[in-house]
Amino acid sequence: MADEEQLKTIATRIRCDIIRMITAAGSGHPGGSLSAADILAVLYFGGVLIHDPANPSWDRRDRFILSKGHAAPVLYATLAEAGYFPIEELATLRQFESRLQGHPDMRKLPGVEVSTGSLGQGLSIAAGLAYGLSTSDSDSQVYVLLGDGELQEGQVWEAAMFAAHRGLGTLTAIIDNNGLQIDGPNDAVVGLGDIAAKFTAFGWGVYEVDGHDVKALANALVVTKALSRASGTPQVIVAHTLKGRGVSFMENQCGWHGKAPNDEQCAAALAELSLARGEGL
Numbered sequence: 001m002a003d004e005e006q007l008k009t010i011a012t013r014i015r016c017d018i019i020r021m022i023t024a025a026g027s028g029h030p031g032g033s034l035s036a037a038d039i040l041a042v043l044y045f046g047g048v049l050i051h052d053p054a055n056p057s058w059d060r061r062d063r064f065i066l067s068k069g070h071a072a073p074v075l076y077a078t079l080a081e082a083g084y085f086p087i088e089e090l091a092t093l094r095q096f097e098s099r100l101q102g103h104p105d106m107r108k109l110p111g112v113e114v115s116t117g118s119l120g121q122g123l124s125i126a127a128g129l130a131y132g133l134s135t136s137d138s139d140s141q142v143y144v145l146l147g148d149g150e151l152q153e154g155q156v157w158e159a160a161m162f163a164a165h166r167g168l169g170t171l172t173a174i175i176d177n178n179g180l181q182i183d184g185p186n187d188a189v190v191g192l193g194d195i196a197a198k199f200t201a202f203g204w205g206v207y208e209v210d211g212h213d214v215k216a217l218a219n220a221l222v223v224t225k226a227l228s229r230a231s232g233t234p235q236v237i238v239a240h241t242l243k244g245r246g247v248s249f250m251e252n253q254c255g256w257h258g259k260a261p262n263d264e265q266c267a268a269a270l271a272e273l274s275l276a277r278g279e280g281l
């Protein structure tokens with residue numbers, strides 16, 4: 001299990017790989033991938049997610065679902081860092097016959113639990129998976145990461161009702177709450193109001209946290225798991241993040257939702273990230 005400083009370094013390596021692979025591909029989604037890097041670093045390397053890269057189909061593993069499938073680069077970089085496949089393969093993102101497609105494909109890549117990309121569906125899948133596991137002797141936890149913009153999809157709230165009604169205490173949702181989506185600020189597209197209050201009204205336990213504070217994230221994930229098991233209530237962590245986190249010219253900019261950097265911008269981004277956490281990243 002990595003400590004706080006190690007988690008920060010891992011998150012930075014993930015960010016560097018995100019920039020490199022999207023630049024090489026000439027397409028992809030850097031903004032929302034960068035905002036979620038700390039979340040995935042804590043999940044996979046902070047002693048939270050029970051998993052085994054040598055045995056991706058292990059029955060006793062926890063499950064992670066990336067509902068916002070367009071942020072596939074952050075998942076690919078994390079899985080490669082964890083040893084599910086060679087890091088060198090990241091350079092094949094979005095290339096013909098690559099296993100690293102624009103959205104995750106569970107049929108091609110080890111460690112991908114569900115093929116995702118159609119926004120609004122991930123929580124339903126996660127709730128169904130948690131419910132199915134609850135009918136067996138499984139003790140696995142199901143984690144699902146949603147973008148805040150996808151909370152505008154009605155299906156999310158149907159799934160939220162179902163999860164609370166069924167008492168799915170093995171389900172933890174995480175909201176990457178960076179405030180922006182492809183068309184602009186969330187509030188200008190369809191305002192989300194008080195996300196925490198909404199989930200509370202739907203019968204969920206709610207925990208809010210700085211989504212870039214790895215220590216606080218780790219604590220939130222431990223606390224919510226304990227609460228969910230004790231209460232039989234699904235939990236949601238509202239992680240307040242910054243779109244494009246770590247690359248100053250991408251931060252809080254809608255334009256970097258789905259645009260690849262050019263070679264010059266890639267070099268500037270990598271230099272900035274390396275300076276932030278030390279050389280050799």
